Structures are given as C-alpha cells and as structure tokens.
Amino acid sequence: MTLSAETIQQSIDETVEDMQFSVDLWNDGKANPNRMSNLYHSMTRGFSNLARTAAVYGATTDCRDCYGRAAEFTFEKICHHRRLRDRRERIDWEGESRDFYPALNDALLSRNEDLIEEIASEAIAVDEVYLDEFAEDYPDSPANFYDMKAHAALALDDDRATTYVAELRDAIEVTDDPSLYWETIPEFYAAVLDGSTADVEAALADLHDFFVSEAPNPDDPSEYVLDDVAASVVLARRHGLDPMIESDRVPEAVLREEIPADDPTLDIDIDSLQFTSDVGFFELERDDEDRPVIAGRIYHPGGEPVSADDVPEREAGRVLSDGWIEAALDEAEWREHYDDAMVAEAREAYEDGTLQRKLVVVQDRTDGHTFDESLAALPVDDVAMLKGAGR
Known part of the structure; x- marks a missing residue:
C-alpha cells in the first residue's frame, strides 16, 4: 500500500495535537501525581505513532528517536506503577510483564544501547513473587512472565535465555487455546539461540501473520508498521543473524542499520513534545x-x-x-x-x-x-x- 503525503501529514498533525494536550496538562500543573500513568500512556502512544509514521515516510533518525521516547515513557509508566502498588489496581501489577514487551521492542528499534540494557535488565530482575501473586488468578501470566524474561535475556545475550525459553514452553503447554503468537514465539527464540537463519525466517513469517491479523486495516500510517516484527529482526541481528522479511509493513527505514546521508525529517519539533519531573513521585x-x-x-x-x-x-x-x-x-x-x-x-x-x-x-x-x-x-x-x- 502506498500512503499519500497528505495522509502522512494528517496522521502527524492528529498525533501531535493529542500529545500536546498531555504536555499542556503537565506544563499547566494539572497532572495528578497519583495518575501520571495516564499521561505516560498517552505519550507512549503518541511517540509510537510518530515512529511508525516516520518509518513510512522513510525518516530513519526520527523513527529511532521516537521509538526511544516511546520506550522511555512505557518504562516510566512501569516504574510509576511500582512506586504506587498499594494504590493502583492489582491488574496494573499483573500487566507489568506485558508492558515490558513493547518497551523493550521500542528500545531495540531505537538502537539506544543504554536504554536497551536498562529496560532488559529490569525485566530480567522481576521477581518470581509475580507468579505467586498471579498464576492462579490469571492463567496466562506465567507465559507472559517467561516471555518477558526470554525476550530480555536474548536482548542482553544473557546465558539464562535458554532456561527462560524452556520455562516459556512449559507455561504455554498449560495455556488454553494458545494463539499463533504463543505457538511461534518460543520457536523464534530457540531459532535465534540455535543460530538458524532459516528457522528464524520461518518463525518471523508466522509472527508477521499474527500481527497482521491484529491490525488488518492499516489505512493510518501510525498503524501501518508492524514494529514487533521489525524488533524481532533487530533482535536476531544482535545474535549475528541477518533474516529477510519481505513485507511493505516492515519498511526499510525501521530496519536499516546505517542512516543515509539524505535522511528526511518530519516537519515537527520532537523535543517540544516532552515533559519530565526532575524528582519523581x-x-x-x-x-x-x-x-x-x-x-x-x-x-x-x-x-x-x-x-x-x-x-x-x-x-x-x-x-x-x-x-x-x-x-x-x-x-x-x-x-x-x-x-x-x-x-x-x-x-x-x-x-x-x-x-x-x-x-x-x-x-x-x-x-x-x-x-x-x-x-x-x-x-x-x-x-x-x-x-x-x-x-
């Protein structure tokens, strides 16, 4: 699908308008300290949308920058929920393992090594008390937990990756009616560990089909790019593999490792779409x-x-x-x-x-x-x- 320049600009304008609302809430002093996760979620969504739009536009530098900022806001949301565990809904704690997945994928796509290490290290460090708390009430929580661990260990080339993949398989075996994602992701991780490009490409094809089914109508540039698939390619490359993925929905701008000399830029001031506290909560x-x-x-x-x-x-x-x-x-x-x-x-x-x-x-x-x-x-x-x- 070819997206017009008008469609791309409209997507940028709408995203920036939504993000500016959150930035203004902060700048005007109206952001509730106990409910900052709402703003973090809004900013994550905005920067993810801009990253995908930049990828469609072919702007690699802006694409990486926006993925990195999306990762930072997702990670800050995780940290915010941790500090307020006693006040947040229990489901926010249970969802931590799922939040680490896009945070780490966005960090991988940003190519920011410090950010990758910080997020992956925190994911690996999540204690198994999580399983004691949630495994009985949320049957898919063990699979999410070990997916988070395996994902992070592979990002860091940690020796525990093999163990986490085995535990992920065990968790999926007792999951009712596992999705194509759950059927495929341990095979992808294992193929990366085995160094098999062919098996990685086969798993990527299935992951591609799964994520296409999750977003079947990519009329908006902010939804067009399958960034989880792109991040899986980047993850495999970190292990010396170079898998091919032929899909318009995984643009070259998000996959290329070298930034071209004529790299275009989005017509926005990305730095203005930012807020932070110097002290935290x-x-x-x-x-x-x-x-x-x-x-x-x-x-x-x-x-x-x-x-x-x-x-x-x-x-x-x-x-x-x-x-x-x-x-x-x-x-x-x-x-x-x-x-x-x-x-x-x-x-x-x-x-x-x-x-x-x-x-x-x-x-x-x-x-x-x-x-x-x-x-x-x-x-x-x-x-x-x-x-x-x-x-």
Whole structure:
C-alpha cells in the first residue's frame, strides 16, 4: 500500500495535537501525581505513532528517536506503577510483564544501547513473587512472565535465555487455546539461540501473520508498521543473524542499520513534545507531632535489605537530598495538586532545618529483610516499608 503525503501529514498533525494536550496538562500543573500513568500512556502512544509514521515516510533518525521516547515513557509508566502498588489496581501489577514487551521492542528499534540494557535488565530482575501473586488468578501470566524474561535475556545475550525459553514452553503447554503468537514465539527464540537463519525466517513469517491479523486495516500510517516484527529482526541481528522479511509493513527505514546521508525529517519539533519531573513521585504530609514531612517513594524488589545504594538518583539529586527537596518544593509550587499553604510551610521548615524527610519503600516480597546500616548515612528521618506491595 502506498500512503499519500497528505495522509502522512494528517496522521502527524492528529498525533501531535493529542500529545500536546498531555504536555499542556503537565506544563499547566494539572497532572495528578497519583495518575501520571495516564499521561505516560498517552505519550507512549503518541511517540509510537510518530515512529511508525516516520518509518513510512522513510525518516530513519526520527523513527529511532521516537521509538526511544516511546520506550522511555512505557518504562516510566512501569516504574510509576511500582512506586504506587498499594494504590493502583492489582491488574496494573499483573500487566507489568506485558508492558515490558513493547518497551523493550521500542528500545531495540531505537538502537539506544543504554536504554536497551536498562529496560532488559529490569525485566530480567522481576521477581518470581509475580507468579505467586498471579498464576492462579490469571492463567496466562506465567507465559507472559517467561516471555518477558526470554525476550530480555536474548536482548542482553544473557546465558539464562535458554532456561527462560524452556520455562516459556512449559507455561504455554498449560495455556488454553494458545494463539499463533504463543505457538511461534518460543520457536523464534530457540531459532535465534540455535543460530538458524532459516528457522528464524520461518518463525518471523508466522509472527508477521499474527500481527497482521491484529491490525488488518492499516489505512493510518501510525498503524501501518508492524514494529514487533521489525524488533524481532533487530533482535536476531544482535545474535549475528541477518533474516529477510519481505513485507511493505516492515519498511526499510525501521530496519536499516546505517542512516543515509539524505535522511528526511518530519516537519515537527520532537523535543517540544516532552515533559519530565526532575524528582519523581513525592508527597507532602504531617507526622504525629504535626510537623511537615516530605516523603519520597522508591521501589525495591526485595530478597535483601534495602541499602543506601538502592535510593535512586534523579535529575535533581538523590531522593531526599537537599537538591532533590529544593526541586520538589519548586515543582509543588506550580502543580495544583499540592496545597499552597502546605508547600509554604514545608519550605519554611526546610529552610530552618525542621522539615522531616521520610523514605517510603514499596516492596513486592513479604520476607523479613528490612534496611541495612548504610541508610544511616543518608539524610532520612523516618523510613517505612510497604511489604507485599502494601496490600
């Protein structure tokens, strides 16, 4: 199918308009800190649409850039859900394994090695407590879990890939009426591990048919490209294979490794379609003595004590550091979901040294591990751990 320049531009304009609405919500201070995943989802969808449109247009650089930004927003949504496990619907936790799939595929298509490593490493690190939580209620969760693990291990050339593929096969065997995807994906992974180009191409053909059936009417450029198939080609290439896929819906712009000298660009300012917090999620509250408190939330998988090294660095500094607090209070001043009087009181308390700093750790496991002594070196007045995702 040949898509006209008018159709391509219309797709770009509609996507940018939708994305600008989300950006404006953030810039106007109207984004609810507890519901940021809605904005992250909107931005992911927008950048995915722009990436596919760029691929149809033949713009490789813009295509990669937009896939990378889509991956970043999907990963940020995962992280947001983790920090708010106790407040989000249980299905958001169960869906984490499925969210990692497009996040990693978009990262692969971006060719951003740092992003690939970050997302794949986090996917491999997802604890098996996930299966304890969901396997009984959601019969397809084991297959999704081991698909996520195998996918990530192959992206990193991790030795555990073979084990994860075997566990994926076992999980699919007990899945009722498995789709063509479930019948094919372990064969694709195994073919990559075996180094068989012919078997990879055969599996790619079946994956292509599956994803075509999921999007059978590609009249919109933003839906035309089968990016999951393209990402599978890129994944195979990372293992020294060079499979062929003949399909108009897997354009050369998304597959080529070298960027041409005359690479075209989309007529938009991609950098303007962006927002981020320099501090991440935080709350302002009061303690039992009615003193103002700033609480920073982090996620920790469990299995070992939380240490100072587990408290992450944000753009503004490590969570609960002076630089982080100053940036958080600045952000709270223009975001309407924080009470102005509380912000002013917290700032006054920070300036006179009485603002209480609270670290809240959300953890999936319910084991006996808590904190180690290294946390004493951090500027933290109080710590709280929400075991079992705080449920």
